[in-house]
Amino acid sequence: MKLGGGPADSQDVAKQKKTWSRKVLFILGVLFILGIIALIVVAVVQNRPLPKNLKYGIVLDAGSSHTNLYIYQWPAEKENDTGVVEQVFECKVDGNGISSYYLNPVDAGHSLQSCINRAQKIVPDRQQKETPVYLGATAGMRLLRRSSPMVASEVLTSVENVLRSSPFDFQGARIITGQEEGAYGWITINYLLGNFIQELSQSKSIRTSGALDLGGASTQITFESNENIESEENSLHFRLYGRTYDVYTHSFLCYGKDQALRKQLANSITNLQNASLLDPCFHSGYTRNLNTTELYTSPCVSDRRTLAAPPSIRIIGTGDYNLCKQKVQEIFNVSHCSYSRCSFNGIFQPILQGEFGAFSAFYFVMDFLKLSKEKVSLDTVKETVVRHCSKPWSEVKNESGKVKEKYLSEYCFSGVYILTLLELGYGFNSSSWEDITFLGKIHGSDAGWTLGYMLNLTNMIPSELPLSPPLSHGGYVGLMVFFSVFLLFILLTCWLSFRKPKCIQKGII
Incomplete structure (x- = not known):
């Protein structure tokens, strides 16, 4: 018997080995491809850009003349317990400020609806329920509360109802104090100028800038002072980015530019002999009919009401800077002070220190007069205001473009008033004037109290752990x-x- 396989057996074994080799090759090939895919997937998933972990906040600035809605955003991971906040949206509410709806308070809330609808398109749907919305009312509502507390409450209730019915997390609508308004404006200015952030990267302390705010019904001055603040109500303390700040602040109600004009007109009417008023703070050739009943509705001038005043007065502009300055100076009382030093009306104010940022109406008026782009001397500002006031009304209208007549007609008064407020009121002189910078927007954010308000509120919003790879x-x-x-x-x-x-x-x- 012959042992061993023949040629046919050898061929079968070779075929089996070849088949087995192909199977092994196929399996190894599949495993190799799966391994490459797994390697790529892990690398891509682990290293893909993480989604922005952003938070949003909404603040409504209900001023005396108008209301603005601002949307802010900041990363959920905060820096030294304070969010890095930036403005991403602004909406100006149609109509006047909410205090103007005192005859029909319900309409105050309805006026906000359009901007609320626009805000819903900015904040992602999934985050609207956790996005806080605040409304802060300023001097206009402070005056309304002084004259008609019940009406002021009804106006606030109206805006609360509208904001509460929105998809956002309504946190409250309230009338903020003048000190708060000034302090939050100071926070805004220094935040936008980078003074808080710079301190984190430098061993020595950075000098903060003071804040000058001018609205329609009030004006605020706030700055960091190393002097003893003699009046406790003018002293505020903040903790931002790991450091404590002690600042001086004061708000002068009734000294916003609109109420200041009312005060100047009320003083002029007191000695009026007929129904015509020659007013040096308006351009020559300009006329305006003034309803005295409406004039005295403001608590700022209600005590100046005179029975001899006619119901309607015709204002006739004369455009005289020096006479206008005299009239404006009459609304400031600088003769009485029970402290070591005062600004005006017996209010304590330490010596002015450092640089200042002036915003809101300070900026708008100076920008119209083309004095906001670069620092100019006090004499240059005075010369510009004198030249503007001396222009006939017809010339001013031809040069103005599309500026509303009410605003255009009052730039002469506003320029004189700002000079008087800063010089006679706050104590700026030719030297310290150059420390003032007039600010509108800084890095895309409006200069005003709302950003400071939002920044301070982020201290109460818990920070989150940063998003991490899977x-x-x-x-x-x-x-x-x-x-x-x-x-x-x-x-x-x-x-x-x-x-x-x-x-x-x-x-x-």
Whole structure:
């Protein structure tokens, strides 16, 4: 009997080996491709850009002449417990300020609806329920509360109802104090100028800038002082970015530019002999009919009401800077002071220190007079205001473009008033005037109290842990090493299977 397989058996074995080799090659190939895919997927998922973990906040500035809605955003991971806040949207509410709706308070809330609708398109749907919305009413509502507390309450209730019915997280609508308005404006200015952030990267303290705010019904001055603040109500303390700040602040109600004009007119009417008033604070050739009943509705001048005043007065402009200055100076009382030093009306004020940012109406008036782009001397400002006041009304209208007549007609008074307020009221002189910078927007954000308000409120919003990749660093490295070794193992197996070294090959018979 012949032992051993014949040629046919050898061919079968060769075929089986070849078939087995193809199967192994196929399996190894599949495993190799899966390994590459897994390696790529882990790398991509781990290293893809993380979504922005942003928070949003909404603040409505309900001023005396108008209301603005601002949307702010900041990263959820805060820096030294204070969010890095930036303005991303602004909406000006149609109509006048909410205090103007005293005859029909319900309309005050309805006036906000259009801007609320626009805000819903800015804040992502999934975040609207957690986005806080605040309304802060300033001097206009402070005056309305003084004259008609019940009406002021009804106006606030109206805006509360509208804001509460929005998809946002309504946190409250209230009348903020003058000190708050001034202090939050100071925070805004220094935040936008980078004074808080710079202190974090430098060992020495950065000098903050003072804030000068001028609205329609009030004006505020706020600055950091190293003097003893003799009146406690003018002293405020803040903690921002890990440092405590002590600042002086005061708000002068009834000394916004609109109420100041009322005070000047009320003083002029007191000695009026007929129904015509020659007013040096308006341009020559300009006339305006003034309803005295409406004039005295403001608490700022209600005590000056005179029975001899006619119901309607015709104002005739004469455009005389010096006479206008005299009339404006009459509304400031600088003769009485029970402290070591005062600004006006017996209010304590320490010595002016450092640079100042002037915004709101300060900026708008100076910008109209083309005095806001660069620092100019006090004499240059005076010369510009004198020149503007001396222009006939017809010339002013031809040069103005599309500025509303009410605003255009009052720039002469406003320029004189700002000069008087800063010089006679606050004590700026030719030297310190150059420390003032007139500010509108800084890095895309409006200069005003609302950003400071939002910035301060972020101290009460819990910070969150930063978003992190799906795998820890150790887990990511471990997987990358595992799949890399796995691929190398497959490649080595393939090489050993189809290109065996001599030392492991079978002997040839």
